[in-house]
Amino acid sequence: MQLEKSILKDNETVEISGSKSISNRLLILNQLYDNLIIENLSTSQDTQLLQSALESNSETIDIHHAGTAMRFLTSYFAIQEGKTKVLTGSERMKQRPIKFLVEALRDLGAEISYLENEGFPPLKITGKKLGKNEVSIPAHVSSQFISSLMLIGAKLENGLKINLVGEITSRPYLEMTLKLLRTIGITTEWNDQTIEIYAGDLSQKDPQTIKIHTESDWSSASYYYSLAAIGRKSINLKSFRPYSLQGDSVIKEIYWKNFGVNTISEGAESKISLLTESSFILPEKIEINMNDCPDIAQTLCVTATALQIPFEITGLSTLKVKETDRLVALKNELFKIGCICDITDDSIASVKFFEANDHIFIETYNDHRMAMSFAPFCLIKPLEIKNSSVVEKSYPDFWKDFRQVLQ
Numbered sequence: 001m002q003l004e005k006s007i008l009k010d011n012e013t014v015e016i017s018g019s020k021s022i023s024n025r026l027l028i029l030n031q032l033y034d035n036l037i038i039e040n041l042s043t044s045q046d047t048q049l050l051q052s053a054l055e056s057n058s059e060t061i062d063i064h065h066a067g068t069a070m071r072f073l074t075s076y077f078a079i080q081e082g083k084t085k086v087l088t089g090s091e092r093m094k095q096r097p098i099k100f101l102v103e104a105l106r107d108l109g110a111e112i113s114y115l116e117n118e119g120f121p122p123l124k125i126t127g128k129k130l131g132k133n134e135v136s137i138p139a140h141v142s143s144q145f146i147s148s149l150m151l152i153g154a155k156l157e158n159g160l161k162i163n164l165v166g167e168i169t170s171r172p173y174l175e176m177t178l179k180l181l182r183t184i185g186i187t188t189e190w191n192d193q194t195i196e197i198y199a200g201d202l203s204q205k206d207p208q209t210i211k212i213h214t215e216s217d218w219s220s221a222s223y224y225y226s227l228a229a230i231g232r233k234s235i236n237l238k239s240f241r242p243y244s245l246q247g248d249s250v251i252k253e254i255y256w257k258n259f260g261v262n263t264i265s266e267g268a269e270s271k272i273s274l275l276t277e278s279s280f281i282l283p284e285k286i287e288i289n290m291n292d293c294p295d296i297a298q299t300l301c302v303t304a305t306a307l308q309i310p311f312e313i314t315g316l317s318t319l320k321v322k323e324t325d326r327l328v329a330l331k332n333e334l335f336k337i338g339c340i341c342d343i344t345d346d347s348i349a350s351v352k353f354f355e356a357n358d359h360i361f362i363e364t365y366n367d368h369r370m371a372m373s374f375a376p377f378c379l380i381k382p383l384e385i386k387n388s389s390v391v392e393k394s395y396p397d398f399w400k401d402f403r404q405v406l407q
C-alpha cells in the first residue's frame with residue numbers, strides 16, 4: 001500500500017465496528033447459553049474465524065492467527081462431551097504459548113494432547129465432563145488463558161475457582177470477561193489473586209434473551225488518535241461510549257495528557273470527537289507502563305516518533321508472543337521513520353531521533369497492528385506498507401476508513 005504524504009481533513013467522521021475482544025467473548029457465551037442477541041458484532045477476520053469454528057462440524061479447526069479464538073476454543077472444546085477436535089492455526093500460532101492453559105485444563109480433568117511441539121498448538125482435545133472446581137494458573141503470560149477458563153466456569157458442575165499465580169498481565173481484559181459474565185446473569189467474584197465463577201445453567205434457569213450492543217473497538221480507534229495528534233485536527237468516531245469495558249479506552253487519557261487530544265462524548269449518537277488543542281505544549285518525555293493496554297503500544301511509539309517526543313514504555317513482556325515479536329518489529333521499523341530505540345524483554349525506549357529518508361518501506365511481519373500503527377506517519381512523509389491486507393485480522397475496513405479522513 002502506497003501512502004502519499006497526506007493532510008488530515010478536519011472534523012471527518014468514521015464508524016468502526018464492534019470490539020473484537022467483546023465479540024469473541026459474546027460468541028462463546030452465546031454458544032454456551034444461547035441467550036444473546038448480539039448487535040454490532042466485530043467484522044474482524046478473527047471474529048469470523050471464531051464464528052465459523054463454533055458452527056463447524058469438522059474435526060479439524062484452523063483458527064489461523066486468531067489468538068483469543070485459539071485460547072477460548074481450547075476450554076470450550078474441552079467441555080464438549082463426546083466430541084474430539086484438532087485445534088490448529090498459522091505457523092505463528094504454533095509458536096504462541098498455550099501450555100499454562102492446557103495444564104490448567106488438564107488439572108481440572110480435561111483430555112488434551114499436543115500434536116507437534118510440547119506447549120504449543122496444534123492440540124487434540126477430547127471433550128469431557130470436568131470434575132474439579134479449583135485450579136491455579138500463572139497470570140503473567142496471557143490473560144486470554146484466564147478469560148478462557150472464566151468463560152466456561154459457570155458450566156462446570158460446581159463452578160470454578162481460579163487462583164492467579166504471580167503478576168497479572170493485561171488485567172482489563174479479565175475485568176471485561178467478568179463484566180460480560182455478570183451482564184448475562186452469572187455470579188462472579190474477584191478478590192486479589194482469586195477469581196470465582198459460580199455454577200449456573202442460565203439456559204434452564206433463565207431462558208430470557210439479552211440484547212447486547214457491542215461497543216466499537218477502542219484498539220482500532222487508537223489509529224485515529226494518532227492521526228489527530230500528528231495532524232493537529234479533529235476527528236469524530238461513532239458508536240463509542242464514555243464508559244467502556246475495553247482497557248484500550250485508556251487511549252483517551254494517554255492522548256489527552258501527552259498530545260492534547262481531547263475526547264468529547266456526545267451521548268445521543270454515541271459519538272466521540274477528538275478535538276486537538278492547538279496551544280497544547282508537548283511533553284519533554286513520555287514515560288508510561290502499558291501492561292494494561294499492550295495492543296496500543298505500537299500506536300503510541302509511532303505518534304511519539306512523528307512528533308519527536310522521547311519515550312520509554314515499560315510493561316510490555318507480552319509483546320514478544322503476539323502476532324510477531326512486536327518489540328523487535330518496532331525497533332526495526334521505527335528506525336526507518338527516524339527513531340533509534342533500545343528494547344529489553346519488556347520495554348522499548350527511544351534513544352535518538354533523526355531525519356528519515358524519503359523512501360520508507362514498512363514491513364508488517366504478518367501483524368495487523370504494525371500496518372495500522374505506522375500508517376499515520378504518512379502525515380509526515382510518504383510511505384509504503386508491505387502486505388497491507390494484514391489489517392483484516394482486526395479491522396478489514398481500515399484502509400477505506402483511513403483514506404476517508406485524509407485530504
Ligand SMILES: O=C(O)C1=C[C@@H](OP(=O)(O)O)[C@@H](O)[C@H](O)C1
Nearest residue numbers: 021068142143144170173295318
Ligand atoms: O482477551 C483479549 O481479548 C485480549 C487480551 C490481550 O492479550 P494478552 O492477555 O495475551 O496480553 C490482548 O493483547 C489481545 O489482543 C486481546
Ligand SMILES: C=C(OP(=O)(O)O)C(=O)O
Nearest residue numbers: 065066067068295322394
Ligand atoms: C494480540 C492480538 O490479538 P490475539 O492475541 O487475539 O491474536 C491483537 O489483536 O493485537
